Amino acid sequence: MNWAEPIDFLRNRLKGLKIFLYALMGLALVFDLLAPRHEAHFFGDHIPGFWSVFGFVGCLLLIKASKGLAHTILGRREDFYG
């Protein structure tokens, strides 16, 4: 079997995939409203959708911060060490 076929199958339906993922996000938010909170450890655990915001903002911050570091103090040419 050519295992690239199922991957191509998905690639040809990117739009549908996107809609599916957005729907999943909505579903996750609805589910979070209903989920019982027995194991709350701090304030964030009481706010519905907190972890969505956390994931999204955390991801953007990590990209910005680490790319910023790479472009200022960390990044060097590949032959830096000779």
Added chain:
Amino acid sequence: MDSWIHPGLIFIFGALLIPLLSGRLRQIYLLVLPSLAFWDVLTMTPGVYGGFNYLGFDIVLGRVDKLSLVFAHVFTLMSILGFLYGLHVKDTGQQMSACFYIGGSLGVTFAGDYLTVFIFWEMMAFGSVFLIWLRRVPASIKAGYRYLLWHIFGGLLLLAGMVLNYQQTGSMAFILIPEAGAGLAQYLILAGFALNAAVFPLHAWLPDAYPEATVTGAVFMCAYTTKTAVYVLARAFPGYEVLAIMGTAMTIYGVVYATIENDMRRILAYHIISQVGYMVAGVGIGTELALNGACAHAYAHILYKALLFMGAGAVLEMTGRSKLNELGGLYKYMPLSLIFYVVGGISISGFPLFSGFVSKSLIVAGAGEAHHTILMVLLLLASVGTFLSVGLKLPYFAWFGKDCGLTPKEPPKNMLWAMGLTSLLCLFIGVYPRALYDLLPYPVHYDPYSAYHLSETVQILLFTGLGFFLLVKKLSPEGKINLDFDFFIRGLVSGFYWFARRPLQSLDLAWGEFYRTVVLRILMALARFFAWFDRWGIDGVVDNVAYGTRGLGEKIRGVQSGNIQYYLALALVVIFAIVGVYLLT
């Protein structure tokens, strides 16, 4: 009870046979050997074995309890998968050094005293460095030396701590050290262990060396060194606050570098620091739940990190490239490798139904229950970075992204089988976490599949994915490298080279010149004197003795006339003389 066989010795002595075998026979042997060790661990019963007294030290080779068993279990299981992945390799040197490396790691795992720990500790360092050197390119040779320098330094810290600890306590026993009584000696041991766990700032050897190892060697290396260090930390230093904080710092440090690095295997190497950070934090939090988490995460991590290194290694093996800016569009040619890699990627990111989900959450929940709220939130932030760097960025730019024009084939069958089996194990642990939880040192009363934990995880993952695709252009790989603490060790090495080249070498030259002009001349004069003395002194004495003897001989020759009557007369005179003397007295 006496029939306990050390699984490490199976590897160490088993290695000696490898170069004698060839072809199919060697391949079978390379699978039977680790399977034997795995079976050995499976059939072990807890207890203390292989104890004896050597020079007044109590040596314990085999302390078998739940903590050592869970690590030995995954070490030997991983060795089967690792050898399967490297089955096509013809270089027996690699397979032998892997055996010594694994043997060392198992030796540490079962050691009950510091001497045994130290000996196997060093064996690991020297076994593993050959997995780097045997790639046989200049960059690996250099990286191997730097790796060795770091580990010798770590070994010295450990040795100093051991000796001081022995002086204080009079015991070499490798046991739990209470935080309250820990002083310089104990913290030196901790530092020696921490270096192998790649704890910041003693971590730089890892992302420096692992990407330079052989394709199959890196799969072994990512499993043993750091996880053996997690084991010894869990054994001796549970509940140390400093470990909880440093571990959490490592989780963030690792993902920041993993997000910006360009080389696939360097991304994965930095990400080991992040993952081992979870385990170190779990050890540092030190509750039963967190310690269970550290062990479970070590177990799960060994499998999926090896799977990721196998996937990235497959690309390197088939294309000869490992830099993301030189890769892309490989999914058409290496789809199976992609699928297996992605299984590793979603396992490490903690997708429900995969192994990371059931192991990482023990540590995060442990942090929460111990009221380390800040640590808990930072650990969750690191899991955002994990999915971002290893789960999304790496596979996206290697298998999708812009097409690099290469048309590689899938890797050899044995590599695919190793990846497939490891993928299955990741899925199995995720679906049936009891199998893992029952191996842990303490009973587990935690259900990862609670509604809230599921909700939390799914939200974090989905929205991290959203963030990635929004900023995917920003993440385009760049042909650059990033500074890290190896900057300093490289500086130290260059400094040493300079010292060797300039002051030392000029001293050497000056001495050579001095020797040639002054010392040599004195020596020549001395030699001439002795030649003269020899000729006129010693020879004179010897010659005169010879002349004297010759003169005496000539005198005696006169007596020897050859006439028998003279001889008879002489004999009679002598006889009379003797008889006369006898009668007179």
